[in-house]
Amino acid sequence: MFSLKSIAAAYRLSARLEPEKCEQVIASLKIKRSTVLDYVYPNNVKLAAVQMQLAPCRDMPAFIQDCCRIIDTAIKSGAHLVLFPHLTGALLLSTEKNAQAFAVRFIQDAAAGKASSASLKQRFDWMMDKFSDFLFDCTYNIFLLLAHKYSLYIAVGGLYIASTDGIFCRSYLFSPDQPEAFFQDKIQLSPLERQLGVSAGNEMKVFDLKIGKTAILAETDSLYYECFKTARALGADIVLCPSLKGEALPGCPDYNPALQHAQHFNLYTARSCFCSSGEIFSKFPGASGIYAPLMLSKDLDGVVAAAEPERPSVTAARIDPPKLTENIDVYSLNAGTGLCETLANSLYPQFFQQLACARETAGRKK
Secondary structure, rough: OHHHHHHHHHHHHHOOOOHHHHHHHHHHHHEEEEEEOOOOOOOEEEEEEEEEEEOOOOOHHHHHHHHHHHHHHHHOOOEEEEEEEEHHHHHHHHOHHHHHHHHHHHHHHHHOOOOHHHHHHHHHHEEEEEEEEHHHHHHHHHHHHHHHHHHEEEEEEEEEEEEEOOEOOOOOEEOOOOOOOOEOOOOOOOOOHOOOOEOOOOOOOOEEEEEEEEEOHHHHHHHHHHHHHHHOOOOOOEEEOOOOOOOOOOOEEEOOHHHHHHHHHHEEEEEEEEEEEEOOOOOOOOOEEOOOOOHOOOOOOEEEEEEEOOOOOOEEEEEOOHHHOOOOOOHHHHHHHHHHHHHHHHHHHHHHHHHHHHHHHHHHHO
């Protein structure tokens, strides 16, 4: 099952990704400390959502330098927080070709349903045993050091982490004034994750930052109404959604959960993800952006800023968390179904038109 090449790749990779080497690389860079968090005006908070190219990285120093270029761009725009996509740290696997090949085959087989559950679990357990610890140590060390060096909030869609309590899919939020990162475990697991033995988180956390009360979701938790509802009930004004790529409902390719839930729960959301030109996986566009309640966005469409679909970019935009308390929708108190339907169709005409077409198509197939 596991070739000598794969085993040797794990040993070579662990030597290349030692935390001490990360510290040496970062120490050698001329990182200029940002002053944006020295005083934060509550009505002028800036978020930056990163849309990264899903491509192999040459080595660990190159990965760090790419992250620094992204952070430098965000700082130039005045961002207080930079949000990286889910599994950003997993790009370090591509610094060793055999490790990358093993991981890519696993993902492709899992997506295509070509392997049995037992085979997939065996391969997943092997990767967790051989790759997880040093990949986590390296990624955690890099972003914690960068948050401290830049004096900036850095949020990263995490990795699969093996702990004494089980395997968790975990996102991280690094603070410049904290010795350890805040984290959020994924709550809503996919059927495949359950087959692989991943454990679900049992708590939603909201962190009291200088920019406002903030929650960070783990990957596809951003699809679920309940996760946003819980975060809002706990006082969150900002919800961060690190993703792999743009999510869509069947028949509704433009569906954007971060945009929709910003309206439902009267909060700000930011989503980061990858875009792919086909170097590792098949080509797909990105869907990064920053969203707000309709009345708090310039064009009254809920979009504060959005990245171009197929280009890597850093999208930064200003938000105004205290304004959320003033954004009262008087129509929500009216129980008239006719009024609600009229408003829904006027606010989301494209969404409802696509939904109707999808239902009509499904009806013909039956």
